[in-house]
Amino acid sequence: MTFTWPVALLLVFALPLVLGVYLLTMRPYVQELTVWDEQKQRTSFAAQWKLEEVRIISVDGTDVGWLQVAELPTEIRLQKFFVSPQYQRSGIGSEILSNLLATWRSTGKKIVLRVLKTNPARRLYERLGFSVVAEEDVTFRMRG
Numbered sequence: 173m174t175f176t177w178p179v180a181l182l183l184v185f186a187l188p189l190v191l192g193v194y195l196l197t198m199r200p201y202v203q204e205l206t207v208w209d210e211q212k213q214r215t216s217f218a219a220q221w222k223l224e225e226v227r228i229i230s231v232d233g234t235d236v237g238w239l240q241v242a243e244l245p246t247e248i249r250l251q252k253f254f255v256s257p258q259y260q261r262s263g264i265g266s267e268i269l270s271n272l273l274a275t276w277r278s279t280g281k282k283i284v285l286r287v288l289k290t291n292p293a294r295r296l297y298e299r300l301g302f303s304v305v306a307e308e309d310v311t312f313r314m315r316g
Contacts (some may be wrong), residue, residue, distance in 0.1 A: 186228060189240045191217060193254045204290040205310050225251065229268055236264060241272075248276045250285040253293070263292070269300055273316060283316040 194217055195210070202208055222240065229234070231235040236254035241248060255265045276283050287294050288311055302316040 186226065188227065188237050190226060193256050194238060196255050197257060201288045201290045205288065220251065229255065231264060247282040247284055265296055273300060285314050286311045287314060
């Protein structure tokens with residue numbers, strides 16, 4: 173049997189987890205670049221959040237992170253990819269992203285993302301075949 177949660181109910185359960193992980197994870201990297209403004213971060217998050225693109229990462233029944241992916245006609249954009257700090261450096265991100273990349277690469281589409289210059293996740297992306305294709309003010313654009 174398959175059960176699909178109504179969007180409103182999923183939003184109630186997913187949003188606190190997703191927003192909490194976003195704020196907790198981004199704060200140290202943003203603070204290296206500029207002053208942390210909680211309200212500005214919440215507003216930025218709300219503008220980018222698209223429930224239909226979000227997937228929760230669960231390990232053994234525990235929600236440990238989330239990702240947001242936009243699949244466009246010519247490219248796949250990894251919009252967001254977060255693993256809660258207490259689960260980082262345990263191989264979860266590598267395993268999830270490796271599996272996704274195998275599927276995405278079979279489409280023939282470009283796979284793109286942006287990462288803050290101060291975010292050590294850049295090393296993960298490079299290890300999995302991404303390279304910097306452009307440098308912006310505080311981010312790198314990468315293609316895999």
